Amino acid sequence: MDDQNKNLILATVLSFVVILVWFVMFPPPEPAPQDPNAAVTETDGTVPLAPSATAPAATGTADTGSAATETVAADAPRIDIDTDRLSGSISLLGGRIDDLKLNDYRETIDEDSPIVSFFSPSGEPSAYYALYGWAPGAGLTHDLVPGANTQWSLGAGDTLTVATPVTLEWNNGAGLTFRRTISIDENYMFSVEQSVENNGAGNVSLAPYGILARHGEPQDLKNFFILHEGLVAMADGELTEADYDDMTDYPFNQREGARAEVTQVNETGWIGFTDHYWMATLIPETGSPFKSVAKFDERRDIYQTEAVMPTLTVAQGTTAATTSRLFAGAKEWATIREYQNEGDVQGFLDSIDWGWFFFLTKPMFALLHYLNGIIGNMGWAIIGLTIAIKIIVFPLAYKSYASMAKMKELQPQMEALKEAAGDDKQKMQKGMMELYKKEKVNPASGCLPILIQIPIFFSLYKVIFVTLELRHAPWLGWITDLSAPDPSSILNLFGLLPFATPDPNSIIAIISLGILPILLGISMWLQQKLNPAPTDPTQQMIFAWMPWVFMFMLGSFASGLVLYWITNNVITFTQQYLIMRTHGYKPDVFGNIRSSFKRKSKTDAK
Missing domain, CATH: 2.70.98.90 (Beta-galactosidase; Chain A, domain 5)
Incomplete structure (x- = not known):
């Protein structure tokens, strides 16, 4: 490299260093902060501000x-x-x-x-x-x-x-x-x-x-x-x-x-x-x-x-x-x-606030509002909305209920496979899969009604909790506010005893069940009797307790939501019962209930 090029590079570097030091020691004045979102600017570049509500x-x-x-x-x-x-x-x-x-x-x-x-x-x-x-x-x-x-x-x-x-x-x-x-x-x-x-x-x-x-x-x-x-x-x-x-x-x-x-x-x-x-x-x-x-x-x-x-x-x-x-x-x-x-x-x-499921909550409330305008009572409108929802989802649920009927018919064969397999769970699972394939039954299809129900339930919960129209809306009798929990309590025999119901915020309120939550638990229990029982003992126990757990969980929920759930369970029970009969299976619900009590009595006696 010749001396001329060396001098050029040296001069360039020195010039850069001088400029850098100059900007560090003498920085240019910062422009006044401007709001890029300001609607209109004045000729001098400033924007009028709305004064604070707490200005002097x-x-x-x-x-x-x-x-x-x-x-x-x-x-x-x-x-x-x-x-x-x-x-x-x-x-x-x-x-x-x-x-x-x-x-x-x-x-x-x-x-x-x-x-x-x-x-x-x-x-x-x-x-x-x-x-x-x-x-x-x-x-x-x-x-x-x-x-x-x-x-x-x-x-x-x-x-x-x-x-x-x-x-x-x-x-x-x-x-x-x-x-x-x-x-x-x-x-x-x-x-x-x-x-x-x-x-x-x-x-x-x-x-x-x-x-x-x-x-x-x-x-x-x-x-x-x-x-x-x-x-x-x-x-x-x-x-x-x-x-x-x-x-x-x-x-x-x-x-x-x-x-x-x-x-x-x-x-x-x-x-x-x-x-x-x-x-x-x-x-x-x-x-x-x-x-x-x-x-x-x-x-x-x-x-x-x-x-x-x-x-x-x-x-x-x-x-x-x-x-x-x-x-x-x-x-x-x-x-x-x-x-x-x-x-x-x-x-x-x-x-x-329609929430994440706005595509469900908006039309759901529109229909609820329409029914309330016709009926004149929000409680009966909730029941009408439940019926309408069940009609809409019925084609999806029909196949599931038919599959459940087939599963009920296969219950004796499943019990026989269980006895033959003994403690060999792998043999049991293989035999069950062969049985399902032979009879063309999909056990997972029974979960479809539950999967459909989850977003519907959450959406209606959102509607009932958020919208003003449910506030202080009466239904009948003791239900004077569908946006509040059932005010009755089993602790005072639903008003027969001269005791006030416990404070809703107290711990004892958890066991202070009203009439609607109890009806909810019973309706879930009856519906469960139509479904095939799980073969695993642990799953059987979980399913047996589920209605009563839900009864306590939903006891403090808005009465309108519990009313929807009860209505849904009753309609589901009726649909499933009739569909099972049309497919040749005649469910003996009350016989199953009596058998359950007999088995429990024998267990207690032992």
Whole structure:
């Protein structure tokens, strides 16, 4: 290598080292953090932010939770909400919808039980409310736009009803007049129109937003694996669910000032919080982009969802307005379905937690709802649904029942093979396989009804546990709530003795069987007598105990689910009995039962 090439390589290496040292010692300034999901950017590259529901009062946003501020919030003037289904009030402090009761629902089945309280003001336990405002853009500050502590005045209307909306007004003293018109339909949907009139000296830019704020986790949080409670959101057809624990694990978002996840919604979406039976959801206009934010303020233990609409530039002498909706109420299937189909809230039915087997739970509940509409009683509707399911799966079960009948006929030959083989299990298995092949019997086909039953059972369990329509729904007699366990108890002879039933959460409640669980055990035991007994003694013992184990296991389950299982067992027993007779086998069920008792008596005597 000549000296010229050596010098070139040396110069290149030295230049690289110099550049590297320069960048280490004098790094370029980092660009300001930008949110790639921001809906609209200003000319200076910044994006207006919806203030936190817990921002300091001095900024024009919400209170800090101090005692003084809470007193002011409690004493603020209010506008009554009065519809057939909702009652409550709107605070003129921030224009918050923070007092809401669901008139059609009570805490318990007692007629004197309090009406369900949904929203509650800041300062009360588990405060939960909706608030709206404007995030300042270029040339504006927080004190020039309305926030959570803005003192609004009443512009029009004095009570919010289905027929009479109300309008709030606020003038910022710098040429901008803000108005908020709130209306409500006959169910649970609020419409909120926010407008700003610019009579100032120049153009202004600002972004309207809606916030749902929840102080701490709900007091009645179930934390049950089959039920989702927490964040629920739809973004351009994609559903997102997050538990409250998941929200506390969000990464800290410097821009939002809290643990947060931000999603840019391009056309359609909504975001809110779902409880077991109730839900609050922010719903921007369909076809309009918005920024969807799920946030947890760990300093004040507040969960928050936001819908930040696109920034509006309002010229001098003009007015700009935007409208969004707020669903706040019960998760009634028919009502939510109507909002989805007629109100253009896409994917709204998915706010109900249908689970992994949604392809079964959705049509299953639709049929249950239809039958309940015809019959007028959810208990009889469950029985009707069970009959419909059995009719649908009957072609699959028929072959299994026929195979069971054939297996019953082969029982004497199987017993003979067992005696001939003695302790030689290999010889026994070989003889059984030859017998099955000769008689063209598949012993595994008897498992088909059970395999079919598992997803159906789980799906119906999901439907009964999750859907509101089963809550406090009576059937007959002592079953006054199909979503709760059977209230009767064998411990007080089903009410004949003057003793109260044990607390459902106590250990003794395990043996406090009601009438329905006992009927379930008996129905499973009778059905078992139609099936061929296993040849292995251990398996025989397991199968013998199975009905009674299930009786105790399902004793604490919802009455509606136990009712389904009993009905299913009775229908299965009837179908199997008749099919066996049509194939030449006449099952002597009660004879088998008497034989079982005789064998047990002889064993006890020995």
